[in-house]
Amino acid sequence: MRVFRFGQPALSESDTLPDRLGDKGYVWVACTRAEFEQRLTEIQAMLQALCGASLLELHVSDLLNTQLPSHYDYTSQYDLLVFRRLTSERGEAPAKPVAKRGGPPVLRSIDTSPVGFAVFDRVLLSVHPGDCAVLNQYAERLLSGASASSRAAGVHLPTQPADLMLRVVNQVVDGYLELRRELTRQLDHWQTELLLPRSRFSNWNALLEARLSLHQLDEICEDQRTAIVDWIDALALWEPDDETGGQRGLELLRVRSRDVLEHIERVVHHVRRLEQNAETAVQMHFSAQSHRTNDIMRTLTALTAIFLPLNLIAGIFGMNFEFVPLIHQQSGFWWAMGSMALIALALAVVFWRKRYLARTSGR
Numbered sequence: 001m002r003v004f005r006f007g008q009p010a011l012s013e014s015d016t017l018p019d020r021l022g023d024k025g026y027v028w029v030a031c032t033r034a035e036f037e038q039r040l041t042e043i044q045a046m047l048q049a050l051c052g053a054s055l056l057e058l059h060v061s062d063l064l065n066t067q068l069p070s071h072y073d074y075t076s077q078y079d080l081l082v083f084r085r086l087t088s089e090r091g092e093a094p095a096k097p098v099a100k101r102g103g104p105p106v107l108r109s110i111d112t113s114p115v116g117f118a119v120f121d122r123v124l125l126s127v128h129p130g131d132c133a134v135l136n137q138y139a140e141r142l143l144s145g146a147s148a149s150s151r152a153a154g155v156h157l158p159t160q161p162a163d164l165m166l167r168v169v170n171q172v173v174d175g176y177l178e179l180r181r182e183l184t185r186q187l188d189h190w191q192t193e194l195l196l197p198r199s200r201f202s203n204w205n206a207l208l209e210a211r212l213s214l215h216q217l218d219e220i221c222e223d224q225r226t227a228i229v230d231w232i233d234a235l236a237l238w239e240p241d242d243e244t245g246g247q248r249g250l251e252l253l254r255v256r257s258r259d260v261l262e263h264i265e266r267v268v269h270h271v272r273r274l275e276q277n278a279e280t281a282v283q284m285h286f287s288a289q290s291h292r293t294n295d296i297m298r299t300l301t302a303l304t305a306i307f308l309p310l311n312l313i314a315g316i317f318g319m320n321f322e323f324v325p326l327i328h329q330q331s332g333f334w335w336a337m338g339s340m341a342l343i344a345l346a347l348a349v350v351f352w353r354k355r356y357l358a359r360t361s362g363r
Contacts, residue, residue, distance in 0.1 A: 001031040001039070002139060006164075011142060011157060017046045026122040026161050030135055036127045037064055043125065051120045053077035063116040063127045070114070070223040072230035079119040081165065081231060084112045084220050085134060085172045112220055115172060117165045124161035126168065134172050159249060162235075166256045173224075173263040187274055191281035207278070214275045221268040228261045302356040306347045310340045 005012045007025025017039075018027050027050070029043070036043065044054040055063075059080050062068055073080045113129040128135045142157065158164035187210070235254055240247040317327060317336060326332030351357050 001029070001035050002135070004028040004030070004139070004142065006157060013139075013143065017042055019046070019049060021050050021122055026124065028124045028126070028161070028164055030126045030128065030139070032130045032132070033064060033066070033127055034130060047118075047120070047123065047125070050123050051077065053120070055118060055125075059118070063118070066113060066129075068114050070220070070227040072227045072234070074234055077120065079117075079162075079231070079234065081117045081119070081169070081227060082114050083117070083169050083172060083224060083227060084114045085129075085132075112217075115168075117168075119161050119165055122161065124164050126165070134168065138168055138171050160253070162253055163249075163256065166253070166260055169228075170256075170260045170263060173260065173267060183274065187278060191277060207282070211275065211278050214271055214278065218268065218271045218275065221264060221271055225261065225264045225268060228257065228264060232257045232261065298356055302351045306344050306351070309343045309347070313340055313343075 001015060001017075003014045003017060005014070005018065005022075005025065005027055007022070017029065021027065029046070031039070031043075040060065048054045053075075055078075056075065059073065062073075062080065062082055068082050070084045071082055115129070115132070115134070116127040118125040126135070158167055232254070235250075235257055238250060240250045313336060317324060326335055329335075348357070
């Protein structure tokens with residue numbers, strides 16, 4: 001568990017729960033889901049002492065649920081946001097075994113564990129998966145940003161719990177944006193293999209699982225977007241006060257919320273584009289295979305047409321009649337063979353000029 005105190009007088013960190021708040025500033029209590037469950041009584045007592053309210057039992061179960069989709073809820077005392085992260089880190093083992101995800105390795109390694117936030121006026125409680133890289137990275141950024149040199153360079157710390165929550169959520173979303181290049185590269189490799197004229201693509205099971213995984217990511221991103229939209233709608237009803245930094249602080253909070261929403265929409269757009277690319281590659285693959293089959297059938301049909309007159313001539317001279325022209329002549333065989341060769345050559349030239357025997361360009 002990590003506890004950060006803002007504005008008392010500056011940022012400081014400790015591992016003990018606070019028992020009181022100063023005249024200014026706020027507190028961020030960040031813990032893992034296991035720590036939250038083990039120290040729930042202490043955390044509820046801290047919230048009651050600092051904020052005059054504790055978490056509802058339903059919200060506690062939401063914060064402990066590892067399968068909960070992203071959503072937003074609120075009470076008169078605090079706001080609750082559960083946001084499923086998209087990262088390649090594995091934070092904690094799921095409560096029950098899940099089917100192994102197929103497809104590209106980057107899809108198999110994506111973790112979608114939820115991160116929960118309870119936003120009070122002067123306290124932010126966040127519940128993370130175990131070994132959460134987002135928490136550790138942002139904590140290091142906070143501590144480095146609290147230095148005198150960083151403040152002189154214009155680096156500003158979050159001014160309120162809601163602002164801090166949005167910055168953490170934004171980093172969660174940016175964590176997925178960093179996976180786009182690798183995910184796109186692996187799916188592009190499959191698309192190239194699908195479109196090779198002479199390739200015998202055999203990873204159909206993996207491709208199907210990749211499409212299912214992308215569809216699952218699409219649903220997760222949609223839940224994230226819905227949760228942030230609900231948060232923005234609730235934020236529109238807030239009144240400016242000292243806790244929110246007045247009208248300017250509230251406007252900055254709304255701007256940051258819209259920025260997070262824009263990042264999520266970029267993720268949604270990218271996932272859907274990957275789904276469409278995968279579907280298009282499959283359709284183009286079958287179209288190319290159908291075109292290749294048509295070329296083969298066209299060639300075989302042309303060859304069959306060439307040999308049909310030859311079969312006719314052979315059938316005529318093989319009839320059981322005593323008097324057949326040329327059959328009793330010494331040069332009859334060579335006349336028949338020459339005629340057959342001439343007919344075959346003439347038909348081959350005609351079919352070649354009509355491109356019935358020509359290769360398709362680019363193959």
